[in-house]
Structures are given as structure tokens and as C-alpha cells.
Amino acid sequence: MANDISLIILSGGNSTRFGQNPKKQWINIKDEPLWLFVVNRFKKNYSFDKIVVVGSKDELNYMSNFCCDIDMVASGQTRQKSIQNAITHISTKYVMISDTARCCFAKKVVKNLIKNHLKADCIVPTIDINDTIVYNYEYINRDKTKLVQTPQLSNTALLKKAISSDIDYTDESSAIKANDGKLLYIKGDKKSHKITTKNDIKKIDCLKKPSKKVLVGFGYDIHKFINNKPLYLCGVKIDSQFGLQAHSDGDVAIHSVIDAIIGAIGAGDIGDFFPDNDNKYKDISSVKLLEYIVLFVSKTGFEIVNIDMTIVAQIPKISPHKKQLRYSLSKILKIKPNHINIKATTNEQIDTIGDSKAMCVYCVANLKYSKV
Structure with a gap:
């Protein structure tokens, strides 16, 4: 009792x-x-x-x-x-x-x-x-x-x-x-x-070593194209006649990375950290959001191992920018460039994405438990 x-x-x-x-x-x-x-x-x-x-x-x-x-x-x-x-x-x-x-x-x-x-x-x-x-x-x-x-x-x-x-x-x-x-x-x-x-x-002798498990998270995001707004992917400004509609700067690639990372550690989704009804995040650079998440996972005991991303867009052409996107993410995530993979494809002119009205990104993140 x-x-x-x-x-x-x-x-x-x-x-x-x-x-x-x-x-x-x-x-x-x-x-x-x-x-x-x-x-x-x-x-x-x-x-x-x-x-x-x-x-x-x-x-x-x-x-x-x-x-x-x-x-x-x-x-x-x-x-x-x-x-x-x-x-x-x-x-x-x-x-x-x-x-x-x-x-x-x-x-x-x-x-x-x-x-x-x-x-x-x-x-x-x-x-x-x-x-x-x-x-x-x-x-x-x-x-x-x-x-x-x-x-x-x-x-x-x-x-x-x-x-x-x-x-x-x-x-x-x-x-x-x-x-x-x-x-x-x-x-x-x-x-x-x-x-x-x-x-x-x-x-202290009662503490065991960290688990060697690898934790996997999946992220997805989609945004509509709009006029009169710059297009950012992975923190890089892309030459385009359209930007992406969003409460923040609309970096759909970074948003999917954030969801994948926090998904791996069971921390919810991007909206739990950065609500889209909070004016503090109005037009904010998504790089700042990702930097916060990188620090958060580091403080709470995890290391990012690698990122695998697929960008689906009819326009603009993504392939010429893949290397620049990779190095930008590497700098933000503080991991090696070869631990980041970026693939690009169209939607074969099918549905909203294929009709050049939107862009989506899929992302998988692997994390591991930090050692002291």
C-alpha cells in the first residue's frame, strides 16, 4: 500500500x-x-x-x-x-x-x-x-x-x-x-x-546501453500551386512561375521530411509542433522549422541516419536541382550528403498533380538511439 x-x-x-x-x-x-x-x-x-x-x-x-x-x-x-x-x-x-x-x-x-x-x-x-x-x-x-x-x-x-x-x-x-x-x-x-x-x-551501474533498433518514419505532404509566390524545395529557391500555397513558405519537401522524422520517434505530426492557425508561423521559412526539429530529436535522444525522398511534380523539372537540394538538406540535417537520396518523377498528367496544379512529396527517414 x-x-x-x-x-x-x-x-x-x-x-x-x-x-x-x-x-x-x-x-x-x-x-x-x-x-x-x-x-x-x-x-x-x-x-x-x-x-x-x-x-x-x-x-x-x-x-x-x-x-x-x-x-x-x-x-x-x-x-x-x-x-x-x-x-x-x-x-x-x-x-x-x-x-x-x-x-x-x-x-x-x-x-x-x-x-x-x-x-x-x-x-x-x-x-x-x-x-x-x-x-x-x-x-x-x-x-x-x-x-x-x-x-x-x-x-x-x-x-x-x-x-x-x-x-x-x-x-x-x-x-x-x-x-x-x-x-x-x-x-x-x-x-x-x-x-x-x-x-x-x-x-552508475544500473543503466543499460541504448537499443540498436532503427526507427522508421514516413512523411507525405501536398500543396497547390499559386501565383505571386516563390517556390522553395529543401530550402532552395527554385526558378518557377508558381509557388506553393501554405501558411508557411510552402516548402513541401521539408514538410514531408519533418513528418518523417517526428513520425520515426512517435512525436505526432508537423501540425502538433507548428499549427497552421498560429500567426507566428505565417510565411516562415520551413528551414527554421526543420532546424527546430533537428535540435528537438537531438535533445530527446535520437540521431538521423538517412533520408529517402520522392518529389512528384509535373512542373517544374526537378532533376536539374537534385544535387543542390541534397546538399541543402545535408547542411540542415547535419548528416552526410550520401545519406540523403532525392528522386523526382511526374504524375504522367494524371489528376491534380499531373494537371500541374499541385506538387507532393513522399519521404522516409531512419533514426537511431543516441549514445552518450
């Missing part, structure tokens, strides 16, 4: 100190991101009344595709602001809060937190310090110091009150202590390392 306890997992940081993509919460453990690995690690062993995951605002929709029994909440500017956002979704008397970065927490520590949850306002795992300590150029007694870990288990109402002030606390226990709450320190685990930099991963 969970004893009226909910769980909050903090996973919305920018991973600035980690220093590379993917962001640490999106490190791949086999075929699941680290934040989900942590959630499932908790779920396998403890029955929480509710689980709330805090993530970056621009990643929340994608995160929700991984599971249906978790509340997703946007992160704040600080750890404390993120907790404030999440705790409004908590109605249980007690709440356990942990960081995705402390991914290999000891099960015995969590069991001990729950076992002692009635004994104080905040149950806090700590570990001893064995090294000599200097504070403000003065030596202090290490026997009176502890390193504080997560997860921590708190009285929800008191924690809400404690973090509602303008004071920014580094963890739950310091907030509750400052508001006259009672703390209970329990024994933590020295193996519960926190991932801050890439080198920290070497200290």
Missing part, C-alpha cells in the same frame, strides 16, 4: 552542466528515456496514489506519448518553481519527490522513507562524509556534516506552505526546516549517484 503518498519526478532541467545532447533526462536506457526508466523503477516496487512528471514545456506533448497514467506538468525557472507547479496536482497527504538525475536510487531507501513517513514532516536520506572538510577557509567537524540525497518524503500541506515564499530553497528538507517543520534523517546510499556531468554516468 502507498499510504496516501504521491510521487513527483523532476525532469525539466536544461542539462547545462551535462554539456551535450541528448539532455540527461533523455539518455536512452535500452529503448526508453531516462525519465521514464526512473518512473518505471518506482512503479515496479511501490504503489503510489498518483505520479506527476515535470518536464520542459516544449517536450510535454511528446512525453505524454510514452504513458497514459501519469500527469505531465511544465517545469519552472528553478527546481522550487517546478515543485510549485507539480504540487498543485497533488491531493494526497504525503508526497515523495525525486530527480531523474538520481536514477539508480536504492530500493531499500525508498522503503525506509515510506516506513517512517508518519514520524516527521520530511523524511530525508543522508550519507556520511569521510573526507576532511573546509568551509569558508575553516576546518569543520565532518562528524557533524551529512550529504543530503533524494528522494525525500514530505507532508504535502507543509511543503506547499514552505515553498510558497520568495526564498529559493535547494531541496524540500531545507524548506520545511526553515518553516519549523520536523525532519527525520535516515540512512541513504552512497551508490545513489546523481548525474550532473557526462563523467557521472561511469559511476
